[in-house]
Amino acid sequence: MTEIRKRLTLLWGVLFLLFALFATFSFAEDFLTLITPEEAAQPDAPMIRTRGIKLTRVEGDGPQIKVHSPNLEEPLRIPFVVDIGFEASSDKIIDYDSLSVKYLKLVHIDLTGRIKPYLDNNRLMVKDVKVPQGKHRLQLFIAYTSGERTMMEIILIVEK
Numbered sequence: 459m460t461e462i463r464k465r466l467t468l469l470w471g472v473l474f475l476l477f478a479l480f481a482t483f484s485f486a487e488d489f490l491t492l493i494t495p496e497e498a499a500q501p502d503a504p505m506i507r508t509r510g511i512k513l514t515r516v517e518g519d520g521p522q523i524k525v526h527s528p529n530l531e532e533p534l535r536i537p538f539v540v541d542i543g544f545e546a547s548s549d550k551i552i553d554y555d556s557l558s559v560k561y562l563k564l565v566h567i568d569l570t571g572r573i574k575p576y577l578d579n580n581r582l583m584v585k586d587v588k589v590p591q592g593k594h595r596l597q598l599f600i601a602y603t604s605g606e607r608t609m610m611e612i613i614l615i616v617e618k
Contacts, residue, residue: 491588492584502564522546537585541582551602559597589614591617
């Protein structure tokens with residue numbers, strides 16, 4: 459009887475672990491939490507603009523950053539799609555390892571590790587992005603292998 463009880467306990471333990479792993483893996487890619495509520499609660503960096511996109515080219519003519527989605531002229535609803543394309547001049551090569559995404563708070567928060575897995579060739583595509591309600595400033599940075607860089611500031615205004 460004790461041997462049967464041990465085997466049943468072991469079986470239930472294994473089944474529980476398999477269920478936990480299945481739940482973790484099957485739902486892990488349903489959405490991307492780009493910004494956590496704790497990060498959103500951090501003090502904001504000084505604001506230059508209140509809405510839209512601010513594009514600044516730094517040290518030459520870097521790759522073009524084209525925001526296909528979301529529409530930044532309208533308040534966003536959760537979840538939303540992020541679709542950003544990167545275009546190079548005909549004689550240049552984009553250094554995708556240079557891609558950097560920062561959340562502009564008083565102390566900047568690096569979001570690159572969260573979003574970089576969604577980079578495929580010249581496109582950053584995330585289907586279900588979740589961020590807390592409010593205004594969020596992001597900075598995208600990308601460069602050519604030859605060094606020319608582009609920095610774009612994006613302001614997301616998120617409604618419930």
